[in-house]
Amino acid sequence: MEGLFAILILLVLMGLGVPIAWSFAGVLAYLALIYDANFNTLMMQGFRSVDSVILIALPLFVLTGYLMQSGGIASRLVTFIETLVGRRRGGMGASMVLASGIFGAIAGTATAAVASIGTIMVGPLEQRGYPRGYSSALLGISSLLGILIPPSITMILFAVVTRQSVAALFAATVGPALLLIVGLILVNRLACGRLFQEVVGEPPEGAARVSRRRAALRAFPALCLPVIILGGIYGGVFTPTEAAAVAAFAAIVIGFLVYRDQTPGNFYRSVIAASETTGSIILILLFSFMIGRILAAERVPQELTELISLMITDPLMILIAVNVFLILAGAILDDVSVTVVIAPLFLPLMVETGVNPVHYAAIVACSVVIGANSPPVAPILYMACRIGRVSIHKTFSPAFLLIALVGLPVMLITTFVPELSLFLPRQLGFIR
Known part of the structure; x- marks a missing residue:
């Protein structure tokens, strides 16, 4: 009961x-008071948990996202992808999805993808006939590929x-990410002509070839980044940090x-912004570790499991119940809160379920994709609306459509087809 309160x-x-970090501090104060916890011990345990080599990757990936935005890397990625698929039916929407995926394979964060890709693409999408409400909803969903495609800050946490x-x-989130990309591209193609009429312009064939070649050359250094990062990690050249x-x-x-x-x-400005973002996340982590220590000492996760x-x-209904709870938590809390506080509470239950x-x-990770775009909090969807300069009410309908047709099916398939997320880690030797 105390945990729910x-x-x-x-x-x-x-x-x-x-602010989120100080909201966690308030919860920590309440639990410490109720359970008469020793703050000296809690602080030592909290700092020991934050003192992790793995967490060094956090500020570096956050900084990478901001540098991609300010250094022209994101814009060249978008231009290159648009020359490949942008002139087909549904091509501009597909360009946004693919650009978000490639961006996520470098920066590992959704917020940076929303700011970078949205700033570049929402305007051109409107010129091609895409309603701003739909474009912002698609931006919100596709930007969460930064959580699924490695490296992922959420998975690091x-x-x-x-x-x-x-x-x-x-490796576990690669399969769901590819499934989400395919689903978004297919649904976006179906939406063109049904929800709105896309204006498709076809330049002369020779001009298209030159533009594509030039865009590829300009984007080549940026395209090398995900190859270097992921190839280095899975090739054993260097650690994620x-x-x-x-x-x-x-x-x-x-x-x-x-x-x-x-x-x-x-x-x-990029360094300052990355520092502010990292500082907020680290504070949340510190308080969440201390909260977790109290809850573990009082056997709250075990009692929840029982x-x-x-x-x-x-077991099937248990999986469905946990899915529903994670989605509801994601609709109310931000992705960091769900990842570091709510999700670990159900880990013993999941292990017991097999x-x-x-x-x-x-x-x-799949639940975060849905929750971050679901009211009332919907932090990513609200941010996409700010970038797209559109009222949040105009994005609700297309956002729910994309969640219902793509987000929920991907989460259910990930839940009930374990091999989708376990095949690659098993092949790479990370699990048996």
């Missing part, structure tokens, strides 16, 4: 506009709080020396 306090504080292999979790350092360094070099779009002023096991005996922790991580 703590979640209620968190929701109330966030609803009142208290999940690995830290659950003591799992980062590389294994990276070292890959983050390589990505940040490469983004600096490409921005300053190759594209020359990066300026000292933009670089400074309660659900008594109420629901069918779900591999790596498989469970993929389920959590």
Whole structure:
């Protein structure tokens, strides 16, 4: 009961506009008071948990995302993808989905993808006949590919709080990510001509070839980044943390020396923005670790497992119940809160049900994709609306359509077809 009341306090504080990190601090104060916890011990345990080599990757990947935006890398990726698929039916929408996927394979964050890809593409999409409400909804859903496609900041956080292999979790979300990409492209193609009329312009064939060749050459350094990062991780050349350092360094070099779009002023602003984002996440992690210590000491996860096991005996229904709870939590809390606080509570139940922790991580990632675009909080969808300069009410209908036709099916397939998320980690030797 105290655990549920703590979640209620968190929701109330966030609803009142208290910053997320300090909302967690309020929950920590409540639990420490109720359970008479020793703050000295909690602080030592919290700092020991945050003192992790894996977490060094967090600020580096966040910085990479901001540097891609300010250094011209994102714009060249979008231009290249548009020359490949942008002139076909549904091509511009498909370009946004693919650009978000490639961006996610470098930066590992959804917010940076929304800001970078949305700023570049929402305007041209409107010129091609896409309603801004639909474009913003598609942007919100596709930007979450940054969570599914490795490297993923969300999976790094999940690995830290659950003591799992980062590389294994990276590999687990590749299958769901590819499924989400295919689903979004197909549904977007069906939407063109049914929900709206797309204006497709076809330039002369020779001009198209030149434009495609030139765009490919300009995007080549940016396209090398995901190959270097993922190839280095899975090829055993460097760890995910070292890959983050390589990505940040490469983004600096490409921005300053190759594209020359990066300026000292933009670089400074990117570092400041990345520092603010990282500082907020680390504070949330610190407080969540301390909350987790209290809950573990009071056997709250075990009691939750026993309660659900008594109420629901069918393993299939348990999986459905956990899916529903994760989606509802994601609709109220942000992705970091769901990943570091809510998801670990169900890990013992999932293990008892026979779900591999790596498989469970993929389920959590899929739930974040849906929750981050579902009211009332819907942080990614609201951000997409701000970028698209459109009222949130105009995005509800297309967002629900994309979630119902793509997001939910991908989550259910990921949940009930374990091999989708376990095949690649098993082939790479991360799990047996």
